[in-house]
Amino acid sequence: MKLDYLDKFSGTLLGVSIGDTLGRPFEGMLRERIYSHFNDFKEFINNNKKLFNSYTDDTQLTLHTAEALIQGSGFNTNNFIREYVRWLEDPPIGPGFGCISSIQKLKYGISWKKAASNSGGNGTAMRVSPIGLFYCKDIKNLEKSALKSSIITHSHPAASAGAIVIARAIAFLIDKKPETGFSIDEFFETIILSISNSQEKIWEEFIEILNKVKQNLSISIEAGLTKFSQVGVKSPYFIEEYLGKAFVHPYTLSTVACAIFVFLKKLNSFEDCIFQLATAGGDSDTVGAIGGSLAGAYFGLKNIPDDLINLVKNHKNILKVSEQLHLKFKEKYKMI
Numbered sequence: 001m002k003l004d005y006l007d008k009f010s011g012t013l014l015g016v017s018i019g020d021t022l023g024r025p026f027e028g029m030l031r032e033r034i035y036s037h038f039n040d041f042k043e044f045i046n047n048n049k050k051l052f053n054s055y056t057d058d059t060q061l062t063l064h065t066a067e068a069l070i071q072g073s074g075f076n077t078n079n080f081i082r083e084y085v086r087w088l089e090d091p092p093i094g095p096g097f098g099c100i101s102s103i104q105k106l107k108y109g110i111s112w113k114k115a116a117s118n119s120g121g122n123g124t125a126m127r128v129s130p131i132g133l134f135y136c137k138d139i140k141n142l143e144k145s146a147l148k149s150s151i152i153t154h155s156h157p158a159a160s161a162g163a164i165v166i167a168r169a170i171a172f173l174i175d176k177k178p179e180t181g182f183s184i185d186e187f188f189e190t191i192i193l194s195i196s197n198s199q200e201k202i203w204e205e206f207i208e209i210l211n212k213v214k215q216n217l218s219i220s221i222e223a224g225l226t227k228f229s230q231v232g233v234k235s236p237y238f239i240e241e242y243l244g245k246a247f248v249h250p251y252t253l254s255t256v257a258c259a260i261f262v263f264l265k266k267l268n269s270f271e272d273c274i275f276q277l278a279t280a281g282g283d284s285d286t287v288g289a290i291g292g293s294l295a296g297a298y299f300g301l302k303n304i305p306d307d308l309i310n311l312v313k314n315h316k317n318i319l320k321v322s323e324q325l326h327l328k329f330k331e332k333y334k335m336i
């Protein structure tokens, strides 16, 4: 059967917003504390319904990324800067410091080379999924655009590595179906290749981390989150108190490693996957958003339960943006 790209585009953007919405109330909490509130997914949803009333900056910035691509029929630096500056009027919900400080500078006309903060925070990986969708048939431009979209706000190489890997993973997953699955080896080969042509030390460190994630897929989710929660984090950012606990650090390498790990552990259903992502602990909304983009790209909208879609604020608008992005993709790449 032919692939329904619109279903995958919508699934990806909805996946971001569902993971973000479900993770938001638990941001900054240890996983063990989150789990003291409920036993299973049903209880998780029913006990916390009132808390799931909003998404955060992850979804907001993902939508602005999509809008920028729609306006330019692809990546264009000025459109991206304009859209990220427009985000300041949303107004931002729970933004990271590195992200908002650089975008405020962009607002006042400072060039991106000077405005970008040296933050290795996960703010660029969480907003990159529309680039993975739009350029899924054009990998050279996918990697170039993911890099450019990152460095206009974050000059740190961890941020750009995370953005490229997530965009590349989306493009890989869009062609796969849950009915037939995919090769885990091929998945890692593909995403590692996307950051292999660099002398950048942190990119090499990220490759090592991704290899470790691959080697540890047989351990439990709890054990994996404990192992990768602060992977790559350096002093003075490392939180010693949380060593040996599941609390995902908002550093790009640790967040992306945890999101990929949980996603690959839960390929059985979107529901199971998003539940585990959003309850990761620590930066739960962003693990939810990044992992949700992967889950949405893989499962597609048709495998996302309606009650989860209806939970998301403005979900009709997110579906509309997905349709517009898909239309531009179809026009540019002559896809039917």
Ligand SMILES: [Mg+2]
Binding pocket: 056, 057, 058, 093, 094, 095, 285, 286
């Ligand atoms: Mg957030």
